Amino acid sequence: MSREQGNSIAKVSRRRALGYLGAWAVATGGGVFAGEAPPSPAPHGAAFEPMSSARPFTLGFIRPEALEPLSATWFRRLQRFLDSDVPFREALKREGYGSVGLVAAEGFNDLVRRMEVAPGLDCVFCPALAYCRQVGDYAVVFQLRGPNDRGRDKYIFQFGVILVNRHHPLYRAPRSRDEQVPRRLIARHFVSEPVALVSPYSAAGYVYPCHELFKAGIRAVPGQPIFCGSSEEVVKMVLSDVVGMGACEQGVAEDLLRRYAIPTPPEQLYDVLLTTPGSPTDPVVFRRRFSPDRSELGRRLKDLLGRFFSADRPGAIRLEDSEDSAFAALRAAWNEFETLSAETDALETR
Amino acid sequence: MKRVDRTNLALMAVIALFAVFALGLLFWLKGRFEREREETIAAVTRHFSPAVLGLPDDLERTFRFADLEQIYATLIPHNAYVRDIVVTKRIAGRGERIVLPFQYSLLHADWQARLSRLERHPLSSGDIEYGAIYFDFDHSRLNSVRLAIGSLAVLLVLVLAVVARRLYVQEAALTRTTVELEEKKRELVELERLSLAGRLSANIFHDIRKPLLNIRLEVEEIEAAGPAAEDLRGRTAAIRRQVELFFNILRDLNIERFIRGDQAGAEFVSVNELLERSCALVRYERGGVEVVANFTPNLPPVYAFPYRLMQVFSNIILNAYQAMGSQGRLTLTTLQEGGEVVVRIADTGPGIPPEHLPRIFEPFHSTRQNSGGSGLGLYISKGIVEDMGGRIAVAATGPEGTCFEVRLPVGRAPSDA
Known part of the structure; x- marks a missing residue:
């Protein structure tokens, strides 16, 4: 390897390390400044600009891969965009805030905890399940809509699939009348072999597939789950035959094949065994007192977010108006899933 | 001749020195390329450690394709020695699977045959082989140097052959000229001898002319002296005829003037x-x-x-x-x-x-x-x-x-x- 390449790798590594350090600083700093305690100088000062004596308006999000393609860099741009809007800054001042601060949660539970525990977060880009799990006082304002997502009128859904590659025994397995592979057959493989999944908190990439098998009365907790972090990683795992079976969002595999210009027809590479019911896409929530119908700050923020997404749209994601009721079904499914899991665990223990 | 030899030898020495210098330079370049190529292989191999790919039975802490692609994007584009790499991971119970680029096996149905044509570098941790990197090397630079070495060597041989041929031709011409000169020298000696013989012949003809004239006069006087015996008369007549014949021959041929190269x-x-x-x-x-x-x-x-x-x-x-x-x-x-x-x-x-x-x-x-x-x-x-x-x-x-x-x-x- 040439020296230049070595240097570039070292630069990349350093940049990554600084990125993690910055994210940690943001998270830590955000946590400190979001508290009710009297404001004090930020310990590192990397996350907020400019510093002021007033506490920041916190914009929370989870580690980047959970909300891909919304990256930490994209959130920094959003932060600068909001800060640069004078009416918004004045609205913040009227509400007793200084500037906009970013809070990058380290994971799903961390984000839920930060949403629940005082002082909470003011505006959060969160996974749908995180919103359903937390018990804070938040109102859904938007839903993120990707190119594969469906629905309208404040109800945007994504579907989950269980797929296998062409080397898997269930590839082109006999179908029932509704064109589905018998769930008991799927479950047998689901629990006994490595399965690529998005994350334990992904509705389409974990909860709904398991829930669907549970509903059929099958104990379908994956015996060897491999959590890949994103649907795209799941598809790559399956198509490369590292694992034979995976669960992810619908449409990601087709996108991937298109993006990599793979000429083979999808049906010759993988087989979708099961499609789950639609689950709501990830929401953007405001602290309820900043709900646009109650607060000038909320209205202004909603307007700015809409404008920012129009101008800087990562991965063709759009913002769609939404409301809390769009997540009722997911919340119910989650509760049922937890209940069924607990029952199954109890049976297992006994 | 010695001067020609020295010129040729000096020319050959200059060519040989230049060729040795150029070959040395090219071999140094070749060594440098090969060393850097080995370093590249080592560096690429280091980036796909067990911490990145995971051991064969380690699927829960497995790699991320995005990370592998990031490493690839950092290492391979514009690399002078490696055109492409394919990384595989061994998976317990499943064997070797391609993880970078993930689409390789999808694009190439004969991916195993294709990989067999590439240079394989196993990834091992202790006794456990957890994967392999297949290198598609870019040999163009190295081949350029190899070609230059070969061309120079051929050129050197050709130049030496031309110079050697030139020397051989000169030597052969010189030998031929020397032999011809010797031959002509011998011929000149022969000519000189013939020339001398010719001049002597002219003198001899001139000298024997006088005694023969005297013989003819004596015979005429014997015949004029009066009747002699029949037998003697017949013999003197024969002598006179022979002498006349000799003079006739000389007159007819004018051989004396011919031999003398009469410059009339x-x-x-x-x-x-x-x-x-x-x-x-x-x-x-x-x-x-x-x-x-x-x-x-x-x-x-x-x-x-x-x-x-x-x-x-x-x-x-x-x-x-x-x-x-x-x-x-x-x-x-x-x-x-x-x-x-x-x-x-x-x-x-x-x-x-x-x-x-x-x-x-x-x-x-x-x-x-x-x-x-x-x-x-x-x-x-x-x-x-x-x-x-x-x-x-x-x-x-x-x-x-x-x-x-x-x-x-x-x-x-x-x-x-």
């Missing part, structure tokens, strides 16, 4: 007569050769040195006799063509080999080097004829014989020209 002035002469006298001059070499004379009567005279022209004709006739080896036919033809008298002397000998034909009028060229030929006869003849304003040439030659043609201007003194 040019005159108008009859070519037919000179041809007859030339035949008579060399008749002792005739053997069984039939001589046919196709003379055109009443030819106009030519202005020439008669004895020199006789030397030309007798030389050609003598050559013809020797070529025919005492058997065959010699045809002498004279005729007039325009303002020229043409003499053709044709034999039925084996002809002149084509390779000798361009050189027969050159000095010291002879096809009878081992049978007394001096190689000067035709050369001298050509000079004599051209001095008289004429031309001499081989009109025809082949297996059926050779015909020499001499063309002389009709009755024109040089001053007339």
Whole structure:
């Protein structure tokens, strides 16, 4: 390897390390400044600009891969965009805030905890399940809509699939009348072999597939789950035959094949065994007192977010108006899933 | 000769030094390329450690494709030595699976055969092989250097071969010239000896002329002294006839003047007569050769040195006799063509080999080097004829014989020209 390449790798590594350090600083700093305690100088000062004596308006999000393609860099741009809007800054001042601060949660539970525990977060880009799990006082304002997502009128859904590659025994397995592979057959493989999944908190990439098998009365907790972090990683795992079976969002595999210009027809590479019911896409929530119908700050923020997404749209994601009721079904499914899991665990223990 | 050798040796030394320097430089470059290539392999291999790929039974802490692609994007584009890499991971119970680029096996149904053509570097941790990197090396730079080394070596060999050939050709030419010089030297000695013999013959003819004159006078006086015995009278008459015959021969041939190369002035002469006298001059070499004379009567005279022209004709006739080896036919033809008298002397000998034909009028060229030929006869003849304003040439030659043609201007003194 040439020296230049070595240097570039070292630069990349350093940049990554600084990125993690910055994210940690943001998270830590955000946590400190979001508290009710009297404001004090930020310990590192990397996350907020400019510093002021007033506490920041916190914009929370989870580690980047959970909300891909919304990256930490994209959130920094959003932060600068909001800060640069004078009416918004004045609205913040009227509400007793200084500037906009970013809070990058380290994971799903961390984000839920930060949403629940005082002082909470003011505006959060969160996974749908995180919103359903937390018990804070938040109102859904938007839903993120990707190119594969469906629905309208404040109800945007994504579907989950269980797929296998062409080397898997269930590839082109006999179908029932509704064109589905018998769930008991799927479950047998689901629990006994490595399965690529998005994350334990992904509705389409974990909860709904398991829930669907549970509903059929099958104990379908994956015996060897491999959590890949994103649907795209799941598809790559399956198509490369590292694992034979995976669960992810619908449409990601087709996108991937298109993006990599793979000429083979999808049906010759993988087989979708099961499609789950639609689950709501990830929401953007405001602290309820900043709900646009109650607060000038909320209205202004909603307007700015809409404008920012129009101008800087990562991965063709759009913002769609939404409301809390769009997540009722997911919340119910989650509760049922937890209940069924607990029952199954109890049976297992006994 | 030594100077030429030194020049060639200096040239060869310069070429050899340059070639050694260039080859050294190229080998250094080749070594450098190969070293850097090895370093690249080591660096790429380091980036796919067990912490990145995971061991074969380690699927829960497995790699991320995004991370692998990021490493690839950092390492491979614009790499001087590696065109592409394919990374595989061993998975317990499943064998080797391609993880970078993930689409490789999807794009190439024969991916295993393709990988077998690439250079494989196993990834191992202790005794456990957890994957492999297949390198598609870019050999273009290394091949350029290899090509340059090969070309230079070939060029060096070619130059040395050319110089060696040049030396060989020079040496061969020198040897040939030396041999020819030695031969000509020997021929000159022979000519000198013949020349001396000729001059001596002239003196001898002159000297024996006097005693023979005295013998003839004595015989005439014996016969005039009165009647003698019949027997004695018959014997003196025989002596007188023999002496007369000798003088007739001398008169007819004018051999004395011929041998002396009589430098008397040019005159108008009859070519037919000179041809007859030339035949008579060399008749002792005739053997069984039939001589046919196709003379055109009443030819106009030519202005020439008669004895020199006789030397030309007798030389050609003598050559013809020797070529025919005492058997065959010699045809002498004279005729007039325009303002020229043409003499053709044709034999039925084996002809002149084509390779000798361009050189027969050159000095010291002879096809009878081992049978007394001096190689000067035709050369001298050509000079004599051209001095008289004429031309001499081989009109025809082949297996059926050779015909020499001499063309002389009709009755024109040089001053007339």
